[in-house]
Amino acid sequence: MNADLLRSKQDVRLSEMLLKDPTVSAVNDFIARKEGQGPQGTRRRLLATSVRLSKAMAPGLHKMAEECIERLDVSIPVELYAYSSPQFNAACVKPEEGRLFIMFSSALLDGFAEDELRFVMGHELGHHVYGHHDIPIGYVLKGQKPASPDLALSLTSWSRYAEISADRAGAYCTQSLDAVARSLFKLASGVTSSVVQFHLADFLSQVDEMQLEDQAPGAGAPVQDWFMTHPFSPLRVKALQMFHNSSLMKDGGISETDLELGVEGLMALMEPSYLESKADAAIAMRHFLFAGTLLIANANGDISEQEIKVFEDFFGKYKYKESFNMERLAEDLPKRAAAVVEQNSIPKRMQLVRDLCTMARAEGHAKPAEVSKLKDIAELLEVPEFFVDQLLAEEVDIALS
Template identity: 35%
Template sequence: MRIDPRQFQVRREQQLRDEVMQDFGVRKALAKLREWRGGKGYGYRRNLLSSTLRLTRSMSPEIADTVAQCKEMLGYDSPVEVYVTPEHQFNATCYREVKGPTILTLSSRLLEAFTPAELRFVIGHELGHAVFDHYGLPMPITATIEELGIPFVSRPTSLRLYAWCRSAELSADRIGLLCAGDPEAAASGFFKLASGMASERVRPDLATFARQVESLASAPEAREKEYDEDTLDCFSTHPYNPVRVRAVWAFSRSEPYLEALGRSTDSAWALEDVEQVIERDLQLMEPSYLEEKNQTSDTLRRLLYTAGLAVAAASGGIEPSELEALGRLLGSDHADAPVDVPKLLGDLDGRIAAALEVPLRNRAQLVQHLTIVAAADGSVSEDELHVMEDIARRLEVGAQVVHQTIRGAMHPID
């Protein structure tokens, strides 16, 4: 069976990529990256050859056959090399330099714990990034590259780039599901990656998790009551996981997916219906309060700035990278303004009190954005964690939002 991957690409990814590629700043950033690389490659591959195990067919015919089968299905003709990294976490990545083969890395723990069907999902996902050329728009460097302290890409475009990244992951998930041919294997593989668990006591069910996020994915204007704690619990597991679960589940019921696998389409969903679900769900992940011009947005932006400084200052001093992270979220006006930390921290209580009037979903999203500031210098200290937990508690947001967002970010499906 051979498919055309483009017909399965998430519509929102295509739209966003077309938009950002027309942006002058993005084109300038990509040109600068090409200048840095100088048309050369092989550095990443050379490092892997010197420090990890390249998995040949003689060592693992099963993995070699899985890669070959996925490539055949996708019509992907470029050479693929597989490397095993000595990691105790589930992890898989795919990368291609300017020149050379596509590099697929799998952690040793993933190879030990994943079933053949789960491996097909993971390998298919990674090859999905390759067939859609997601490396042609490298992130996050495209959004953050600068010259003489001035970013090439404007903040609104930067936010669209990150939105494109999220959509790109969903496109890769679809390819993983097609290669696996089994929604249950996709579910178990996905949740092993997301949770780090391989216990038989936990059997993820894709449809069950999709139903769990129904209230989160419902259009906000259709809800007449405040977001409840059950909705928040689901949302706080990780800003990407609930949307990804629902997208995989919905695609597994779609007419194109079932047709591609030669299965009955009697009760199938139209692809248009699946795209509408995804686009609605993805909107819930976009930080609209950072761009909107209204009182609620102003309240949240002021609190994010003050709370972000409180988190950054918790570990003994505010690092430039932490101020830069706040600037990327809020705009250059905040990044360039002089910081009177004691005075601003004195405003924290009042700004938290004012924010209690805004929807719980927005408060939870703000707490998640605090983790971006905390992790900007490469780590999250215990002191920073305690401050975030305290701010979350005072905003009536469960502290698990902080923990699960950080944990989720440590286990991406790249």
């Protein structure tokens, strides 16, 4: 089986679209010019900060890498590195001078069983095989000029599907849903000790509960920490379970079309569909977004050009007006919030807070007054404050976490 066949169709579609985007192409041209001037020192930095794992040091890991490389048909030499960190993490670093680099944190190498490591290895190689480095998401989202909300949303959406593709590459190397799920469970929970026995069905039931809550507007759902992890692990396991039951992995499995539809249904739980939807619950969200973006923009006492731009990106047809009555909007905000809370589940309201962060970041990074306003708003929406902290600190990076 050719590894390309396993790649998520949405990953393919969105990356083709993004590669044609003018902002993305401009950033790619810039990177190509820099790379044209010679190696960017990636390998040198790795050699200075991490330990290269030679064949003599890690024969088992190398053998595993060779098997994954063959399975996924990776065509360039691969170097393996370990770095000291208590976090479970791994990364695939963009090739330099014809060599690809896979990095593992010390905690991950110590805490993961062989078949779990094989999943991680395949996942990281998958990022390379599927050309995920061609979309410079970190540069675009964290660059000098903030990306438009539309582009930022497309990039984060693509990034989730890119993780789905990489997960499939990892699952294809492991051939065991149980190992894959254990691996994602360890990544999400941080637990490796025998105090906790992994239970696949229970782990997956988290997703079912999330879907139920999503369909029951206004249900007072308890906030689950797992929703905070990025990407959200139980959803990934569920998507992998569908993959394992598909015709890609076994004879007589569900069709590829059904697989892709099923995955889209799962990912929709993380998509900002309220921007287009005509449902009352979505309209309440947009009314709130309208007032919220303006009040955050005005948190410092005046509204900058970048902020007007973000506003117009969200509400093009209304256009910004000097005469918006900020006091009135502030007074009305609790009423608008109550309408949102009444009709929307916590995950939906989290989407709203996430979109409001785009305004707080309009000038590159959020200022104290904007952060404080955002937290007041989160409180009105009954979304925990630490979600705001997490959004503002979010590292965008093609790695496991």
